[in-house]
Amino acid sequence: MMENPRETLGRVFGFESFRPHQEQIIQDLIEGRDAFVLMPTGGGKSLCYQIPALHRPGVAIVVSPLIALMKDQVDALRFNGVRAAYYNSSLDGKTSRVVLQALQRGELDLLYVAPERLMSDEFLERLRQIEIALFAIDEAHCVSQWGHDFRPEYLALGALRDEFPAIPLIALTATADPQTRKDILTRLRLSPEACHVAGFDRPNIRYQVVEKHRPQGLLLEFLREHEGEAGIVYALSRKRVERIAESLQREGLLAAAYHAGLPDEERRRVQDAFSRDEIQVVVATVAFGMGIDKSNVRFVVHYDLPKNLESYYQETGRAGRDGLPAEALLLFGSGDIALSRGLIEKGSNPEQVRIELHKLNAMAAFAESQICRRRVLLGYFGEERQEDCGNCDICRNPPQTYDATEDARKALSCVYRVGQRFGAGHVIEVLRGGRGQRLLDLRHDQLSTYGIGADLSQAEWSSLLRQLVHLGYLRQDVADYSVLKLTERARPLLRGEEVLHLAKPRIPAVKKEAGETKGKKDLACDQVLFQRLRALRKTIAETAGVPPFVVFTDATLVELARVQPGDHAGLLRIGGIGAHKADRYGELFLAELADYRESQDKEMVAGEGEERREGDRLDCLAQ
Incomplete structure (x- = not known):
């Protein structure tokens, strides 16, 4: 490929400039160097290996922990014109053979696989016969026993350095405290010089902790404030998840339950309906976690206290991946701490119990904090913030x-x-x-x-x-x-x-501050046009059989509604619209924008005519 990475960023993905650290990481990989990337959710980690995959010969092998996450990422890449596929247990025999044949013939730029499938003898032998661009290990905190979501199958990935010593490797995560980072580097044999820490801050997320008084009433009140927006409610137990979901359904909300005890088919149905904007709220246990790649989640509610700040950070990070305003609400009560501590202390490994109790205490300290919550959260991950954020409940409404x-x-x-x-x-x-x-x-x-x-x-x-x-x-x-x-x-x-x-207890809870508008009005664009563009996006997505955010994110629709481009060149200047999408869907969106402008012009003319008639009437009365 003759173009440079910045040109690929614009042509394929529709963005004009890189975010901090991205360009250096991409250049390192293109030149064959390893990288460890610590970047917040929604910060652009995927581009750090997707662009090098388009610049290096061969196929990029991407290790991903969840089937649903693979599918969403592959769908998004294909919509951008990238040759991508996934290979996992969800595929039938015929489809699996098609994917492997494409891999063998060099027809793929990226292939997503699960760690246990990648490290099987049969698959490793297949990889030895083809050209590999790079290895990317997503959710790399799963490698570490200090990580909050340790997965034993990830431990074997260190052997990739022996099998393919000349192939660059990139490990990526949004969630790793200093001890976890050190463990990842050791297990994957990465040099400390390969580290790129972009920070943990998600400034678009507003953090709020509320006294757990009448929790169901608080939740319902919060959801009413976010009517029509997509969000996730996390609860501790399967039974509580089902009870909350049923109560929200009785209130007329489009809500569904999700936990590991449900049949696979039901879990897939709920996740697909949520991705396609057919369900507003998913009430879930932590089983509904890393597989959520939906960009327009506007809020995350923790009905119960998470066991650690890593889980809290990652789960709240499901909100606002498109960079638009989002909210994270935590309902906090003393009973949550007692319950979690009791469960932890039943563990048989004293050292693991010690670690988990330490993490629980840090989580409780965050909830109890009387200073800027963002400072407490970032400080836990080793990132010092010198000033208050202005976008948490403590900053916006200091406690008395x-x-x-x-x-x-x-x-x-x-x-x-x-x-x-x-x-x-x-x-x-x-x-x-x-x-x-x-x-x-x-x-x-x-x-x-x-x-x-x-x-x-x-x-x-x-x-x-x-x-x-x-x-x-x-x-x-x-x-x-x-x-x-x-x-x-x-x-x-x-x-x-x-x-x-x-x-003093913060009992009034989730009521909006005086003069504050609902989250969806923070989008600062013509809401009528935005909703029309959303409707068009949904129609296109249903026809294509993909979630709406794969077509365009909410951030792209907001910019379209603000700028209202009139031609193909104008579309290409909108963030998130690359050449492939502009060619495929540009005319549909341009027609919708033109129709809206025409309707606005007609309303304006009609209004001016009415004003003239009213003026004539008043003149007659005056005479």
Whole structure:
């Protein structure tokens, strides 16, 4: 190929310029050097190996962990005119033979395979007989036992260096703390000089953490604010996933459940319907993870606390891959921490338990943070941010603090008076002067702390107790039904030797700030035209049998609606429209834009005529 990588970027993928680090990584691979790429989701990792695959002789072999992810990426490449295929267990015998024949004849630029299939003796022997451009290992954190999604089948990939020592290798991930990074380099035998760290920040995502009070009501309210937009709701258990999905369906929302316990056919149906914009919300366990390549996900909600910040970062990264505004909402309650800690402590490997508890504590610290959430999140991954982001709930609505010394002493005293044998719910009931039968049977209405906290709501007491746990004044004994117990740190506070300031609970939750519009209105373009372009895109996608975002992303449609090009050359200046797509679909979109402009002109003429008639009428009345 005679053109340079920048020309390929424009001609094939429809972009004018590279993002940070991309050009250097691409040049390194073209020249035969290895690379380790740490780049945020939606940051353009795929281009780092797709463009070199078009510039080096032979076929690029791409290792990908999930079948659905392979299909979406291959569909997108084919729509850009790239010769790509995947080879996995979803193919029938005939299709598999066709793919292998194309591979053997040199008719492919990229081939996506699963790690276990790639490392089979039969497939390795086949690769020895053909020219290979490069190896790309996607989701490389799966190689490391320190990674949050370690997969044993990825361990064998280190042997590629022995089998094909002269072939450049690129490993890519969006999620790796310093220890995981070091492990990836060691296992894949990559030099530290091959590292390209583009950062973790996703500035278009707004992070928000809300007190888990009336969680189903909060979720429904949030989804109403995002009507018509696509999003994912993550929950901890299969049972909860199904319950939430059913409740949303009863409310008239286009929602569906997804978890590993469902039949394969049902999971495929849900994922395909979501990709094709036929379902608005997928309620899922973490089983609905790396296989999501949908670019126009506008929000991700965590109904339950993730076990670690890596999972949280990766799952929230499913939102806003097109670079447009997106939201990440986390509902956070103390019960989530107790449940997760209990599950982790059942592990048989003490070292793994230690690591996972450390990661859980970091996740809880993020949720409890009273400073910019983006600074906390990036700091965990070793990236220091000097200023607040201005796009998280803490920055946009700084928490109020108050002197909680007296309330904290009441709570600690109550925990002591009930014998340090009860959980938060019972302690709050005593403080508020409840009349539950169990409380009365235990004669806890006779305690000196009974009813001394009636002036605070249950949500306020719940927030205070949770903060006392995380600050170390109370300990939640998971092994003993999560009962609350005093720690040594509580003594000076109880004796009046310490003043304690806590954050007021953020109970109002997900209501929009004054003057703030819904996420879909942040797109800053003609919404009527944008919806017309979406409808056209959907028609094209249905005819072609692919998800709409494979045709054009929402970001491309937004730019089309803003610029409204009038000819083929104008289309090619829109981000995401390469030569192949412009030739294939350009006339359809140009016709839609022309029809819209014509309708607008007619409305304007009709409006001017009406104004003239009204003016004439007023003149007559004046005379």
